[in-house]
Amino acid sequence: MSSPPSRQAMCAQGRVANCGAIVYEPQSVEGPKGQMNCHGGVGRFSVLSDESRAWPATPVGNSVTFNWVLTARHSTSHWDYYIGNKKIATFNDGGRQPGATVSHVVNLSGYSGRQKVLAVWNIADTVNAFYSCIDLQVGGGSGGGSTPPPAHPDSDQAVHARADPGSDQAVHPAPGHPGRDVEGGDLVRGRRQGHLRRCRLPVHPGAHRPRRVGAAERPGSLAAGLTGPRAPRRPGAAPARREPGSDQERRRE
Numbered sequence: 001m002s003s004p005p006s007r008q009a010m011c012a013q014g015r016v017a018n019c020g021a022i023v024y025e026p027q028s029v030e031g032p033k034g035q036m037n038c039h040g041g042v043g044r045f046s047v048l049s050d051e052s053r054a055w056p057a058t059p060v061g062n063s064v065t066f067n068w069v070l071t072a073r074h075s076t077s078h079w080d081y082y083i084g085n086k087k088i089a090t091f092n093d094g095g096r097q098p099g100a101t102v103s104h105v106v107n108l109s110g111y112s113g114r115q116k117v118l119a120v121w122n123i124a125d126t127v128n129a130f131y132s133c134i135d136l137q138v139g140g141g142s143g144g145g146s147t148p149p150p151a152h153p154d155s156d157q158a159v160h161a162r163a164d165p166g167s168d169q170a171v172h173p174a175p176g177h178p179g180r181d182v183e184g185g186d187l188v189r190g191r192r193q194g195h196l197r198r199c200r201l202p203v204h205p206g207a208h209r210p211r212r213v214g215a216a217e218r219p220g221s222l223a224a225g226l227t228g229p230r231a232p233r234r235p236g237a238a239p240a241r242r243e244p245g246s247d248q249e250r251r252r253e
Helices: 007-012 043-047 247-252
Strands: 031-034 058-060 065-068 076-083 084-092 100-108 112-123 129-138 169-175 188-193 197-198
Touching: 007 043, 007 129, 065 112, 076 100, 084 100
Parallel strands: 058 129
Antiparallel strands: 031 129, 065 100, 076 084, 076 112, 112 129, 169 188, 188 197
């Protein structure tokens, strides 16, 4: 179970310490069908059923999308979800082989606060099942492992960066030109101090090749490396201050 993260995922990620062998094989909690514990009856994984551990609880709403990433795609009879001894959802695969990822939307209406969900993947052609426990804080979020819909190209959410999208390290072509380098004259947009801003890259004299704008070039402005001629100032605006010996002074000489 990748999201919301299961207890074995928390251990593998180092979010819970001293988990033992499960750190190296979080995908291996496999035991006989019909068990109602987190470790599948496998002794070396018994830490997963230790309720004295400080297992982090993921904030979710009343509808949660549980996402599985499968390292082995076993033919599947059904998937079961429990809170306590009560089955809250089941999904029948009828013996089919699943894809590399599987998602189930489970309704948690009627539950609130901290809850432990036991998710069971029942294999069709063996007597075994795979077990995962997921700790949730119901009512503390919007949907657990749900995947947000794609943003409209013109929305603030459409500004993507290799670095943190909210950082000052992102400059991108305006909508309509995805996936290409930016160059002089292009309208670009990015984030600076948490705010979406737009500007047009200057055209550098003698430049014939597109310029890739990257974080390494930025001296602190929105568009990295914007050191070319400034745009004409608006009527009535005060002239920009020029430091003696600067590039601007040398261009006037």
